[in-house]
Amino acid sequence: MRIAVIGAGAMGSLFAGRLAHEDQDVCLIEVSGAMIEAIRGEGLRMTGYFGEQIYRLAVGPADRYANTFELLIVFTKGMHTTSAMEAAKHVIGPDTWALTVQNGIGNVEAIEAFVARDRIIMGMTNWPSTMIGPGLITVPGGGEIKVWAANGQATEKLETISCALDEAGLNCKLDPGVEVAIWEKLAFNSALNSLAAVTGLTVGEMGDRSQSRTIVFTIVEEVVAVARAKGLAVDADHIRNSVEHAFANHRQHKPSMLQDRVAGRRMEIDTITGAVSKVGAALGIATPVTTTFANLLTIVDGEVSRV
Known part of the structure; x- marks a missing residue:
């Protein structure tokens, strides 16, 4: 080809x-x-x-x-x-x-x-x-x-x-069920990328702190709720296990949004965290933590755009 x-x-x-x-x-x-x-x-x-x-x-x-x-x-x-x-x-x-x-x-x-x-x-x-x-x-x-x-x-x-x-x-x-896999990865990325970009923490550092773990898994739960409202049979345990694996095995990794923020580049908000917030609002599913991070990231991204 x-x-x-x-x-x-x-x-x-x-x-x-x-x-x-x-x-x-x-x-x-x-x-x-x-x-x-x-x-x-x-x-x-x-x-x-x-x-x-x-x-x-x-x-x-x-x-x-x-x-x-x-x-x-x-x-x-x-x-x-x-x-x-x-x-x-x-x-x-x-x-x-x-x-x-x-x-x-x-x-x-x-x-x-x-x-x-x-x-x-x-x-x-x-x-x-x-x-x-x-x-x-x-x-x-x-x-x-x-x-x-x-x-x-x-x-x-x-x-x-x-x-x-x-x-x-x-x-x-x-x-044929690839949309489920897409949303499971979306939950993973929304949680880890969002928190890393706002706090500057690596994946391992997020896993070491009880406060950051709570935020990460709350975002996962919100994305799962939106996906299920769309009729997708996402596996919440599979996503949590993937996050725990990342905490243990990718400790030094800086998620892409954090890399972009450090480098002064725009971040992928509208197709990740922001997208979850918008779809949740359209379906009547509350996503308070995800939406808060989408708003915070948008503020930071706006500052980057003006530099």
Whole structure:
């Protein structure tokens, strides 16, 4: 397949590299000059789980490309999804498919303004990938991907794309109930990212304090309540166990919102914590702690935007 990965960050680079490893025709769409220069000069470099790898891939802004792609894999942060798709709309044809395993919710709706829902695949992934520097990532362990059609209909193309990801070593599974997995990850991210970004605590430090543990698990409970009001059979115990595992095994990790705040970048609020607050309000489900953190994060994010 002719594939464009939009966003050459930690996750986009992982997917692009692994697909290229299996001889897929992969290009990277990226706006960062430093990232483009590094990948053009030294290749896309990967260490860790898959060993030491270097992939020579085409990379550049969307306007570098002229022909349409068979598949777009969107790996921007949620607040950049619309602008990224707008920039890439000239490479979207009537047979182009789009895949999103981005964090949070609302990305399918943003992509749908450019690609018909019957050609959108949605899902989640728990693959770990960390950017060490421009064009260099490390993959500290294994993971999986769960995907399904955004319109709920199984197709041959859905299976083809899933198989390509699986053959790339990314452990991709077709899961008609993937929305449950998306919301379970949303609960995990809403809790840990929100508290970390406001307090500056690492994952281990949050787990060490009774006060922070109370906040984290309260947010989890609120997200679970909203998901169940939507008719999704999310597993609260599974989410709690995932959080406890993170407390014990990812102690030094700084969640992405905290990393963004420290770096002076905008945070993914509207597709994570803020999204839960809005959906809860629409369904009449109270989310006082989640909403308070969404408001706090929005205030902080506004300060970042003015810098």
